[in-house]
Amino acid sequence: MMKEKPMKSPLSREALQAVRQVPLFSGLGDETLALLTDGALERSYRRGTLLFSAGEPADRFYVVLSGWVKLFRESPDGNECMVGLFTRGESFAEAAMFDRLGFPVNAAVAEDARLLVFTADHFLTTLERNHGLTLNLLANLTGMLRYLVRQLDQLTNQPTYQRLAAFIVSLCPCETNQATVCLPCDKLLIAGRLGMKPESFSRAMARLKEVGVSCERNCVHVEDIAALRRFANTDEEELLSPLPSVAQGQRTAAMRPCR
CATH class of the missing domain: 1.10.10.10 (Winged helix-like DNA-binding domain superfamily/Winged helix DNA-binding domain)
Structure with a gap:
């Protein structure tokens, strides 16, 4: 007798609400959003958990449902240099999937967190079938560049x-x-x-x-x-x-x- 494949639990309403807040997914129809989140898993992490290290294969990205996550680099003397700080309704590490050079920074849980983990394979396959999502991603990356300019202005002025x-x-x-x-x-x-x-x-x-x-x-x-x-x-x-x-x-x- 063939063994049945275990059913994946549907995402919670809170998780879906958080996903809809992410710029990458803004404006997507219910059907497309369902296709994307079908490949995602909710995971809970304790403070201090290392999610990935610089140089590791960028085979996933994350959406924060609760808590805080930090991106950082380490200097030769072991000090941390903060790159980003993320909380509910925000995504990180999605851009690293495309250049295939691995994660450029480290990521760790700064405060107990629940995260939605998207695998690169499922996401990229869905992306190939949905041009609207591609445009959303480009808008997101453009927004990041604009943000960095604003951030530099604020930090200096x-x-x-x-x-x-x-x-x-x-x-x-x-x-x-x-x-x-x-x-x-x-x-x-x-x-x-x-x-x-x-x-x-x-x-x-x-x-x-x-x-x-x-x-x-x-x-x-x-x-x-x-x-x-x-x-x-x-x-x-x-x-x-x-x-x-x-x-x-x-x-x-x-x-x-x-x-």
Whole structure:
């Protein structure tokens, strides 16, 4: 008797909502999205888990459902250089699939995370059959380049408190004027991401009290998101988010229970 192949569990509603926030998948029909997510698996990872190392075959990419993931390089003396910090509704490592040169950086779980893992084989096969998805990918990569230019401008021209304010605004949901967002417990991650020293991070957070921002452990409460955006002296297209993003609508992020 032929043994039946085990059925793959369907993705949760929360996972599907997170996928729809990713710029790579924005605007796709239900049928195409179903084809792509059929090849994806939900996985949970503990803080500190190494997802991949530089030079390994880039045979997968990820969407963050909850928690935080960092991309980094290691210097010859063993120090880490932050490349990216990712949270809910954001994808990473998708571009590395195409040049076949392996992952260019390391990736590790910065805070306990649930991730959606897409295999390169399934994704690329689906891509060949859907030109609309190809155009979405090109738009995403173009958006990343534009983001890097904005990031360089902010890191060189904005004071630390404005960088932090813009970062926090980027994590707040768009539909409310108050929010409580959770940051990685290790504030060194955010300090490195925003190009500041740890002591500068603390001073910048204290400065944000002027506009109703309070912080308890890793939870930041924002009384007035619009006021914080004005304080950051930026608009919605210039937010310094954790990830190069095309669709700022994906910023329904980082809303998880505080510890």
